[in-house]
Amino acid sequence: MALLHIHDPAAAPSPIGIDLGTTHSVVSWVPPVGQPVAIADCDGKTLVPSVVHYAPDGNVLVGEPALLKSDEAPQETLRSVKRWMGKSAAEVQHLTGSYRLDGTETRFVKVVLGDGRQITPVEVSADILREMKNRALDELGGVGPAVITVPAYFDDAQRQATRDAAQLAGLEVLSLLNEPTAAALAYGLAEKKDGTFLVYDLGGGTFDVTVLILDDGVFQVKSTGGDSQLGGDDMDRALVSMVLQQQDTALSELTPQEQVRLHTQCREAKHQLTDRGEVTITWDRSGAQGSESHTTSITREMFESTILPLVEQTLNSCDAALKDAGVAAPSLDGVILVGGATRTPLVRTRLEKQLGQAPMHAVDPDLVVAMGAALQADMLADRAGDSHRASNDALLLDVLPLSLGIETMGGVVENILPRNTPIPARRAQVFTTYADNQTGFELHVLQGERELAADCRSLSRFTLRGIPPMPAGMARLEVVFEVDGSGMLSVQASEQRTGVSQQVDVEPSHGLSETDMERMLTEAFERGDEDVKKRLVAQRRVEAQRVLSALDSALGSDGHLLTDDEQPAIQTAKQALLVSLKGQDPEAMRQRLEELDAVSKPFAGRRMEAAIAGALRGESVGHVEEQTADARGIDSHLPPPPNTNPEKLSSKE
Amino acid sequence: MNNPFEQLGIRPDLTIAIADLDRAYRAAQRSLHRSSDTRNRDQEQARLNHAYRTLKDIPARYHWALESLLGGGTEMETPPDQDFLFEMMEIKEELESLSATEDKAPLEQLSTRLSGKALEMEQQLAQELNASLSVPQGARESATSVDPGLLQRHAHWKYLRRLAEEAKRAMAPPTTPSSTPGSP
Numbered sequence: 001m002a003l004l005h006i007h008d009p010a011a012a013p014s015p016i017g018i019d020l021g022t023t024h025s026v027v028s029w030v031p032p033v034g035q036p037v038a039i040a041d042c043d044g045k046t047l048v049p050s051v052v053h054y055a056p057d058g059n060v061l062v063g064e065p066a067l068l069k070s071d072e073a074p075q076e077t078l079r080s081v082k083r084w085m086g087k088s089a090a091e092v093q094h095l096t097g098s099y100r101l102d103g104t105e106t107r108f109v110k111v112v113l114g115d116g117r118q119i120t121p122v123e124v125s126a127d128i129l130r131e132m133k134n135r136a137l138d139e140l141g142g143v144g145p146a147v148i149t150v151p152a153y154f155d156d157a158q159r160q161a162t163r164d165a166a167q168l169a170g171l172e173v174l175s176l177l178n179e180p181t182a183a184a185l186a187y188g189l190a191e192k193k194d195g196t197f198l199v200y201d202l203g204g205g206t207f208d209v210t211v212l213i214l215d216d217g218v219f220q221v222k223s224t225g226g227d228s229q230l231g232g233d234d235m236d237r238a239l240v241s242m243v244l245q246q247q248d249t250a251l252s253e254l255t256p257q258e259q260v261r262l263h264t265q266c267r268e269a270k271h272q273l274t275d276r277g278e279v280t281i282t283w284d285r286s287g288a289q290g291s292e293s294h295t296t297s298i299t300r301e302m303f304e305s306t307i308l309p310l311v312e313q314t315l316n317s318c319d320a321a322l323k324d325a326g327v328a329a330p331s332l333d334g335v336i337l338v339g340g341a342t343r344t345p346l347v348r349t350r351l352e353k354q355l356g357q358a359p360m361h362a363v364d365p366d367l368v369v370a371m372g373a374a375l376q377a378d379m380l381a382d383r384a385g386d387s388h389r390a391s392n393d394a395l396l397l398d399v400l401p402l403s404l405g406i407e408t409m410g411g412v413v414e415n416i417l418p419r420n421t422p423i424p425a426r427r428a429q430v431f432t433t434y435a436d437n438q439t440g441f442e443l444h445v446l447q448g449e450r451e452l453a454a455d456c457r458s459l460s461r462f463t464l465r466g467i468p469p470m471p472a473g474m475a476r477l478e479v480v481f482e483v484d485g486s487g488m489l490s491v492q493a494s495e496q497r498t499g500v501s502q503q504v505d506v507e508p509s510h511g512l513s514e515t516d517m518e519r520m521l522t523e524a525f526e527r528g529d530e531d532v533k534k535r536l537v538a539q540r541r542v543e544a545q546r547v548l549s550a551l552d553s554a555l556g557s558d559g560h561l562l563t564d565d566e567q568p569a570i571q572t573a574k575q576a577l578l579v580s581l582k583g584q585d586p587e588a589m590r591q592r593l594e595e596l597d598a599v600s601k602p603f604a605g606r607r608m609e610a611a612i613a614g615a616l617r618g619e620s621v622g623h624v625e626e627q628t629a630d631a632r633g634i635d636s637h638l639p640p641p642p643n644t645n646p647e648k649l650s651s652k653e
Numbered sequence: 654m655n656n657p658f659e660q661l662g663i664r665p666d667l668t669i670a671i672a673d674l675d676r677a678y679r680a681a682q683r684s685l686h687r688s689s690d691t692r693n694r695d696q697e698q699a700r701l702n703h704a705y706r707t708l709k710d711i712p713a714r715y716h717w718a719l720e721s722l723l724g725g726g727t728e729m730e731t732p733p734d735q736d737f738l739f740e741m742m743e744i745k746e747e748l749e750s751l752s753a754t755e756d757k758a759p760l761e762q763l764s765t766r767l768s769g770k771a772l773e774m775e776q777q778l779a780q781e782l783n784a785s786l787s788v789p790q791g792a793r794e795s796a797t798s799v800d801p802g803l804l805q806r807h808a809h810w811k812y813l814r815r816l817a818e819e820a821k822r823a824m825a826p827p828t829t830p831s832s833t834p835g836s837p
Contacts, residue, residue, distance in 0.1 A: 220679055424696075
């Protein structure tokens with residue numbers, strides 16, 4: 001049967017690719033002969049506004065018809081819901097404008113319509129996807145399985161929400177595909193041209209930058225970054241603010257309808273300014289004397305100076321991504337533009353100036369992602385039907401968008417899997433106890449780029465108990481981080497001397513808002529140096545406290561092991577260390593610590609030998625097992641011991 | 654012990670360029686992807702990723718090489734030589750005073766000098782280690798016969814490398830300078 005590959009809609013409906021965008025969505029397919037095409041409606045339009053109107057009579061409008069309702073019924077006309085996918089109400093509060101939200105009791109946000117009906121972002125997305133599916137049905141007569149694109153930055157909850165929406169819409173999902181990869185696929189780079197590429201994706205609501213290498217069908221993502229709350233919508237908003245500022249008016253002085261109208265006017269002005277030098281808009285403000293009309297003229301220059309800070313922000317992200325990838329701008333083989341906002345002339349000129357080459361624009365930036373998705377759908381569907389094709393299918397090697405680590409003593413984060421680590425990944429690190437006779441470890445799993453735990457996102461906390469009492473530094477706690485291909489993290493911890501172990505599954509970005517992610521990344525870049533010093537001081541103090549307390553307890557119990565000249569030397573070094581701890585100089589602390597360490601090393605060695613000998617004599621195997629079993633019990637009544645955060649010892653695979 | 658070079662299907666060479674390493678990594682992933690055996694693919698991929706990460710990070714690359722030559726369990730930390738330490742302290746002081754001055758030219762000179770010196774030491778280390786790594790594991794002499802100075806040279810190189818990086822950072826502060834004439 002492999003000989004016959006004739007397209008027959010009745011026998012095998014065509015696979016489709018859907019770009020489910022923040023402001024627009026597109027559906028595309030690959031004809032039996034030729035390049036992928038975006039499916040148009042009867043008016044020839046390929047972009048479907050991602051807007052859904054819920055009429056009081058239960059009618060649902062999607063796209064252009066819904067957009068027409070946004071003036072008269074803003075509360076029932078939902079837009080940009082992609083930003084709310086997989087989020088709780090608290091996380092998206094600031095993004096929802098005039099919408100009313102609910103979701104205080106549930107994990108995910110709900111929108112309350114004017115008549116009190118509640119609707120989830122997943123349902124809204126499902127309505128958009130259903131519209132895309134119907135379009136494909138009209139055009140192709142049948143719809144096969146789909147590939148749906150998501151931003152590279154989407155976390156698990158957001159990806160799951162997207163899958164749920166597809167299921168609600170009655171679509172079979174072959175796979176989710178990262179938008180930048182889809183764009184690269186659409187440019188046909190996998191087959192025609194190898195090299196290093198930068199994908200600049202400025203969509204309606206998100207900005208993603210990805211540096212990837214294409215090599216014989218393998219896409220290696222070298223780095224990824226971006227501003228997950230920055231997009232064309234922000235340009236519109238900046239323009240709205242500029243217009244209002246000129247008239248000394250606050251946004252809150254406008255009614256919701258007036259706000260929507262002004263917003264629409266500004267968006268249209270932005271589009272027109274792509275080829276025109278000046279645009280005049282008219283907008284209303286209802287005051288005490290009734291509605292008054294304003295006319296504002298916007299020149300290209302005014303628009304460009306308004307959006308310049310936003311564009312600069314994206315260029316900084318490009319620099320950071322290139323740096324992370326270890327790629328210099330001149331060695332890029334191409335710059336791929338994605339998203340309608342990349343039509344803005346300022347974006348193109350600034351990008352060209354920054355990267356030293358004109359971006360590629362052979363493929364429409366609004367359609368490129370959907371076309372890539374269609375290609376991938378075609379490949380995956382083919383693969384299922386014909387195993388010969390498996391070897392031709394493109395391989396994507398992706399990376400972690402944010403670092404994963406655990407909190408150690410002093411509130412310092414120890415990164416176990418740093419940002420841009422290729423996934424799937426597995427890494428083990430060995431930690432030890434901080435205090436003598438510590439019987440538990442508290443493990444705090446964190447995500448983010450900052451040096452201190454308090455500044456990172458907390459993912460999970462769990463306690464490992466039942467470790468037999470040992471002198472500080474004797475326990476060997478192995479913590480294993482495992483991230484699978486889809487970005488799911490699981491953490492396993494075990495004490496290697498006793499075999500006490502515990503495992504938890506963590507959703508790496510669960511509940512992490514995109515704003516958080518972006519803020520955490522920006523802050524880490526801005527505050528890198530300050531952080532390093534704070535971290536060093538915190539680390540040194542902890543280290544010094546540990547050394548001092550260990551030393552004191554050792555001197556108390558095993559003083560007889562000291563030689564005559566060791567005693568005064570240790571006291572002098574100890575005093576010097578105490579003085580340095582009062583300061584803020586980590587280097588001085590390190591030196592004093594080293595000195596103290598040097599003078600007390602022979603004594604510590606003698607003491608450790610004695611301790612090991614004692615521990616082996618005193619602890620029977622049965623006793624150890626008993627303690628372990630007790631600690632595993634659900635009703636373990638052991639109170640968490642103080643200072644239970646582990647201390648880093650060493651790392652290995 | 655797993656040899657990351659072997660895992661990526663390349664001859665051990667500590668001076669390998671990132672671009673060559675990338676190519677080997679992609680080739681290894683490609684052949685794994687195209688192999689018909691789908692069992693433990695995630696784990697195999699994770700293992701390749703780990704080998705790649707070990708070699709991509711230069712200090713980790715050398716650490717692995719030393720560890721594999723000396724055998725596991727060997728104490729890797731060696732106190733630096735007193736004279737060397739003294740020299741480094743002086744350079745550090747120089748670096749600090751230069752960082753505070755307006756004129757960046759002397760700082761740049763120091764940075765270039767440090768990077769050059771670090772690279773020179775790295776190449777020497779690579780030569781020594783490459784020679785030992787090319788001897789098959791079984792034919793190697795016992796770990797104790799490895800030149801005792803090697804660990805210390807490694808420690809010195811690491812120290813100098815950090816200092817060179819510090820100098821580079823001092824030259825380019827982390828706040829990305831905007832190349833625009835400023836927004837109105």
